Amino acid sequence: xxxxxxxxxxxxxxxxxVVAALTRRFSDLxxxxxxxxxxxxxxxxRWPADGVPPNPGAWLTTTATRKAIDRIRRENKRDDxxxxxxxxxxxxxxxxxxxxDDDRLRLVFTCCHPALAMEARLALTLxxxxxxxxxxxxxxxxxxxxxxxxRITRAKAKIKAARIPYRVPSAEDLPTRVTxxxxxxxxxxxxxxxxxxxDTDPVRHxxxxxxxxxxxxxxxxxPNDGEVAGLLALMLxxxxxxxxxxxxxxxxxxxxEQDRGAWDVELIAEGHRLVRERLAAGVAPGRxxxxxxxxxxxxxxxxxxxxxxxxxxxxxxxxxxxDPSPVVALNRAIAVAELGGPEVALAAVDRLDGALAGYHAxxxxxxxxxxxxxxxxQSRAAYDKAIDLAGNTAETAYLTRRRDQLQ
Amino acid sequence: xxxxxxxxxxxxxxxSTDRLPAIGEFNKRLIAEGYWVFGGGLADTDAATVIDxxxxxxxxxxxxxxxxxxxLAGVWVWEAPDLDVALKLAAEASKVCDxxxxxxxxx
Numbered sequence: 123x124x125x126x127x128x129x130x131x132x133x134x135x136x137x138x139x140v141v142a143a144l145t146r147r148f149s150d151l152x153x154x155x156x157x158x159x160x161x162x163x164x165x166x167x168r169w170p171a172d173g174v175p176p177n178p179g180a181w182l183t184t185t186a187t188r189k190a191i192d193r194i195r196r197e198n199k200r201d202d203x204x205x206x207x208x209x210x211x212x213x214x215x216x217x218x219x220x221x222x223d224d225d226r227l228r229l230v231f232t233c234c235h236p237a238l239a240m241e242a243r244l245a246l247t248l249x250x251x252x253x254x255x256x257x258x259x260x261x262x263x264x265x266x267x268x269x270x271x272x273r274i275t276r277a278k279a280k281i282k283a284a285r286i287p288y289r290v291p292s293a294e295d296l297p298t299r300v301t302x303x304x305x306x307x308x309x310x311x312x313x314x315x316x317x318x319x320x321d322t323d324p325v326r327h328x329x330x331x332x333x334x335x336x337x338x339x340x341x342x343x344x345p346n347d348g349e350v351a352g353l354l355a356l357m358l359x360x361x362x363x364x365x366x367x368x369x370x371x372x373x374x375x376x377x378x379e380q381d382r383g384a385w386d387v388e389l390i391a392e393g394h395r396l397v398r399e400r401l402a403a404g405v406a407p408g409r410x411x412x413x414x415x416x417x418x419x420x421x422x423x424x425x426x427x428x429x430x431x432x433x434x435x436x437x438x439x440x441x442x443x444x445d446p447s448p449v450v451a452l453n454r455a456i457a458v459a460e461l462g463g464p465e466v467a468l469a470a471v472d473r474l475d476g477a478l479a480g481y482h483a484x485x486x487x488x489x490x491x492x493x494x495x496x497x498x499x500q501s502r503a504a505y506d507k508a509i510d511l512a513g514n515t516a517e518t519a520y521l522t523r524r525r526d527q528l529q
Numbered sequence: 530x531x532x533x534x535x536x537x538x539x540x541x542x543x544x545s546t547d548r549l550p551a552i553g554e555f556n557k558r559l560i561a562e563g564y565w566v567f568g569g570g571l572a573d574t575d576a577a578t579v580i581d582x583x584x585x586x587x588x589x590x591x592x593x594x595x596x597x598x599x600x601l602a603g604v605w606v607w608e609a610p611d612l613d614v615a616l617k618l619a620a621e622a623s624k625v626c627d628x629x630x631x632x633x634x635x636x
């Protein structure tokens with residue numbers, strides 16, 4: 123492994139650990155972030171000449187800690203007492219957390235705190251836990267670099283001013299807070315999976331990969347949480363189809379037209395393993411576990427005709443009981459179409475008109491069902507609406523072709 | 530850490546008016562558990578006066594500083610170790626008062 127690779131790998135493996143350790147020691151996310159960045163810059167300078175240290179993580183933490191102390195000393199000259207207090211201030215003695223006592227976990231919960239705006243949570247998590255740079259995050263969300271920098275700075279300032287704690291929430295609050303973290307990770311993944319905006323790639327592999335990496339980290343930290351396992355399985359089973367999902371011409375390829383030989387068998391095997399593990403646990407599944415199970419059914423079929431649609435509909439029935447939202451009902455109707463025919467499905471879809479009239483997938487689903495029923499004119503009108511509302515370039519291309527193929 | 534906890538009411542959709550006994554009980558708990566610094570309900574915004582003495586002479590004007598549908602109905606100051614503790618209490622306070630609550634740290 124060459125030095126450049128060693129640095130990239132250390133960045134992947136150690137960034138969050140370094141930021142987390144420093145945040146605990148200095149109680150300041152800003153100092154932790156800047157010092158970690160300095161330590162990695164020092165590694166880039168020194169490792170090519172001095173060689174990669176035997177324990178890169180320890181080297182980086184030590185270097186970052188020295189940088190932080192230097193920084194605090196410099197600032198001390200301006201503002202003595204407060205900074206001095208900050209240097210010695212340590213969080214309450216760590217609570218007996220057992221297996222989940224990890225600094226990185228505290229960091230994740232702080233970055234995904236419900237008192238921060240959702241967009242700030244996304245940005246902060248990618249910066250502090252994911253180690254992405256501000257320009258990278260700005261690009262990911264199509265925001266100007268200065269605006270993204272401000273968003274992160276403001277979030278850090280709020281954490282400090284309002285004293286958002288740096289700890290794993292109490293057992294009582296843990297389930298809702300974990301749900302909040304998973305929401306952030308799934309949003310990052312979805313933005314990668316179905317990227318919005320006219321000038322972006324239709325699939326942003328950098329974002330899906332980052333979301334999977336962070337979810338793996340959460341899974342390592344909370345191995346017994348069913349929804350964490352469910353979300354990881356869901357992401358893996360979607361990611362497995364990535365290469366088959368967009369054609370060479372940049373058009374979205376629907377599930378029924380995908381080349382299943384292009385699916386990633388290793389990711390599918392891992393996703394299936396996780397789904398089986400959750401089934402064996404015998405605990406009532408949450409929404410991510412059910413979605414993962416649905417994707418497991420799809421990825422088990424070698425051909426679209428082998429899909430066990432009754433199993434898919436049964437899983438959607440289970441999901442509807444947990445989450446009776448119109449989007450879930452829409453997805454259930456798509457499965458119903460395969461089992462009971464397009465007419466039954468269309469009746470179910472039409473009932474969602476009030477709630478989903480502004481959602482591109484609603485019109486795309488209607489368009490497809492109307493097409494299968496031979497109602498070309500109505501189908502065309504529905505495709506037009508779907509194309510108007512779709513934000514993803516590959517999806518627009520797909521819908522346009524489908525519309526233009528109508529008789 | 531001290532937090533200003535503001536209770537907001539809405540003129541077009543006011544919270545229920547029978548909350549005083551429940552708020553009294555809640556206050557007792559805040560005191561017993563060491564969070565209480567200060568608190569009280571406010572008179573109607575019609576009773577407010579705005580003073581501006583930045584120029585030569587003090588100018589007094591009748592009414593609240595900002596006329597709006599939503600207005601400050603009461604305040605607390607709580608001492609809490611961190612925002613999570615304050616937010617948990619504030620969630621209870623919102624139920625007890627049947628009104629929206631804002632939590633804002635002092636500098």
